[in-house]
Amino acid sequence: MTLHADLHIARDTGFRLDVELTVEPGEVVALLGxxxxxxxxxxxxxxxxLPLTAGLVRLDDSVWDEPPRVFVPAEERFAGVVFQDYLLFNHMSALENVAFGLRAQGAPRAFARTRARDWLSKVGLSAFERTRPRSLSGGQAQRVALARALATEPGLLLLDEPLAALDASNRLHIRSELGRHLGEYSGHTLLVTHDPLDAMVLADRIVIIESGRVVQEGPPAEVARQPRTDYVANLVGLNLYRGTASGTTVDVAGGGRLTVAEPADGAVYVAFPPTAVSLHPTQPEGSPRNCWPVTIADIEQHAHTVRVRLDGTPPVLADITPAVVAELELAPGTRLWATVKATETTTYPA
Structure with a gap:
């Protein structure tokens, strides 16, 4: 069974969604953007x-949406959904919440409660059967919502920002727990998130969309290593440039020239981390192959480093230590020289 979705939505606002997705059995695909x-x-x-304007949604041989002939309503689709705010029923206990989907499908009360009890045990919440959602922590509520979605044994599991409501202290643990449950799920999973770490940790494949269109997809490591848009580069923390290569020289679109380690020809991307950028008060001499004048546009703290945004040809991000900021007396408007060794760059076809 394969999920195939050719999604076309046109809104009165002018927004258009044109996205094609496939999800294989047991696969977790993250939709990131x-x-x-x-x-x-x-x-x-x-x-x-939401019905399609055009296109197709098909799970194996079952067509769920194919305008204008077919539209299967939500309650008749073989799908489970975990929303960002979980949407648990506050007047029901955790057990009743998990049993709700089964009861809605016509399962006898005793059977639904037994299945719900089993699922609460699987997510480690057996002691909270009688607890109502308002008395649960964010992580507990997330697990109840996941159990409710999986109890019906859906062919498709849809997760809409499932960790967004959690605080940082719980997020790491719950992400790990969610990953374990998804690893045991044999159906198709689509995870919608804006958090690159959630996507990198939980997904087998990442699909990046911008302005309603797919701009990149692939395994997490490939996407992180070879970003293809500025948005993706910012997510994974890389400087990214598109240009035209001739040997080890790349003329950057928008101005500037970079020397790279591996020869190439034609349209390419050049990427390197902000940590590869060194800053100097005067033009340096010596080994760095790339050296150009820059002006500080912005300085901000990033964990234990300082991220410096530099205007130049090309513009560049640099990560430096607070000690360097103090030593060079850096501030917006300061003029410097940026250097990057050719061996620090990665080049790949555009």
């Missing part, structure tokens, strides 16, 4: 909460 990219719209079409 900035706010307004169309991630939640895509999830809602798969869930049956």
């Amino acid at each position: 900035p706010n307004g990219a169309g991630k939640t719209t895509a999830l809602r079409t798969l869930a049956g909460l």
Whole structure:
């Protein structure tokens, strides 16, 4: 069974969603993108909460949406959904919440409660059967919502920002728990998120969408290593440039020239981490192959390092220590020289 979705949505606002997705059995696909990219719209079409303007949603031989002839409503789709705010029923206990989907499918009360009890045990919440959602922590509520979605044994599991409501102290543990449950799930999983770490840790494959279109997809390591848009480069913390290569020289689109380690020809991307950038008060002499004048546009603290945004040809991000900031007396407007060794760059076809 393969999920195939060719999603086309046209809104009166002018926004268009044109995304094609496939999800194999047992595979977790993360749909990643900035706010307004169309991630939640895509999830809602798969869930049956929003009809397509054109296209197709098919799980194996079952067609769920194919305008204008076919539209299967949400309650008749073989899908489970975990929403960002979990949408648990506050007047029901955790047990009753998990049993709800089974009861909605017509399962006898005793059977639904037994299955719900089993699922609460699987997610480590047997002691909270009688607890109502308002008395649960964020992590506990997330696990109840996941148990409710999986108890119906859906063919498709849709997760809409499932960790967004958690605080940092719980997020690491719950992400690990969620990953374990997804690893045991044999159906198709689509995870919608704006958090690159959630996508990198939980997904087998990442699909990046911007402005309603797919701009990159692949295994997490490949996406992190070879970003293809500025948005993706910012997510994974790399400087990214598109240009035209001739041997080890790349003329950067928008101005500037970089020397790279491996010869190439034609349209390429050049990427390197901000940690590869060194800053100097005067033009240095010696081994660095790339050296150009820059001006500090912005300085901000990033964990134990300082991220410096530099205007130049090309512009560049540099990560330096607070000691370097103090030593060079850096401030917005300061003029410097940036250097990057050719061996620190990665080049790949555009």
